Amino acid sequence: MIGEQGLYPLEKTIELAEHYGKKVMIHATNPPEEMGTVAELLRPGDILSHIFHGTGLHLYATGSIDRKIRDSQDRGVIIDVSPGQGNFSLAVAKRAIEDKFYPNTLSTDLNASNWNNPMVFSLTAVMSKFMALGMSLNDVIRTTTVTAAKAMQEVDLGTLKLGTTADITALKIIQKNVLFFDKFNNTLYGDQILSAVMTIVNGKILYQSTETL
Numbered sequence: 001m002i003g004e005q006g007l008y009p010l011e012k013t014i015e016l017a018e019h020y021g022k023k024v025m026i027h028a029t030n031p032p033e034e035m036g037t038v039a040e041l042l043r044p045g046d047i048l049s050h051i052f053h054g055t056g057l058h059l060y061a062t063g064s065i066d067r068k069i070r071d072s073q074d075r076g077v078i079i080d081v082s083p084g085q086g087n088f089s090l091a092v093a094k095r096a097i098e099d100k101f102y103p104n105t106l107s108t109d110l111n112a113s114n115w116n117n118p119m120v121f122s123l124t125a126v127m128s129k130f131m132a133l134g135m136s137l138n139d140v141i142r143t144t145t146v147t148a149a150k151a152m153q154e155v156d157l158g159t160l161k162l163g164t165t166a167d168i169t170a171l172k173i174i175q176k177n178v179l180f181f182d183k184f185n186n187t188l189y190g191d192q193i194l195s196a197v198m199t200i201v202n203g204k205i206l207y208q209s210t211e212t213l
Contacts, residue, residue, distance in 0.1 A: 006032045010041060018043075023153075025049055025080075029087045030056035036066025044076025047151060051079050051103060052096060054089025054184055065101055073104070078151045083126060083182075084109035085117040090133075090186035097134045105151050106130060106143045119182060124171065124194040129180045132190030137173075170198035170212070 010026060017024045025047035031038050034057050039048055052059065059065050073079050081088070081103050096102075108123050120126065127140045135143075149158025156165045171194045180188040199207040 029053040036068030039072035049082040050087040052093040082109035166203040
């Protein structure tokens with residue numbers, strides 16, 4: 001979305017996507033309108049990313065989460081995290097989790113410029129962060145597998161059902177003190193972190209920790 005042009009580019013994008021039968025994923029940091037107004041435009045299956053950003057009109061810019069955002073999620077708009085190195089506020093996320101507003105998908109927004117940034121680092125780091133914020137292990141796993149695959153319309157992924165693609169990561173919970181932080185200097189302490197001990201792609205082991213031998 002482009003601030004000075006308001007919601008017009010988004011409205012035209014949705015119109016074009018509707019014509020071609022496609023979904024829309026939007027970058028929602030510092031939107032030109034309140035988050036509820038943005039969410040209300042989206043259709044079931046469209047993705048609202050950077051949901052816990054802390055710039056401009058964020059989730060709590062008006063004091064509480066707009067009912068229109070919850071209603072949009074209820075009708076099928078996918079609420080995505082995509083923290084990256086700057087599109088995430090621990091303070092906003094913590095308050096949202098306390099208010100029982102949970103994302104549909106956990107993701108990273110990793111790219112060539114931020115892949116090793118300690119504010120995001122890896123998918124398992126993001127998963128561990130949300131466990132520290134109060135999400136259950138089951139919900140963290142579900143939002144990175146089942147609902148993530150559904151959001152990408154990948155019916156063969158995110159499942160261990162017999163006959164589907166064997167893309168599997170084995171994780172271990174390590175009990176240790178860990179400090180999470182964001183670009184706003186908010187901090188969060190956790191006492192456990194997820195670590196990958198095996199990665200299987202299409203049925204073949206691509207990575208295996210020595211502790212699994």
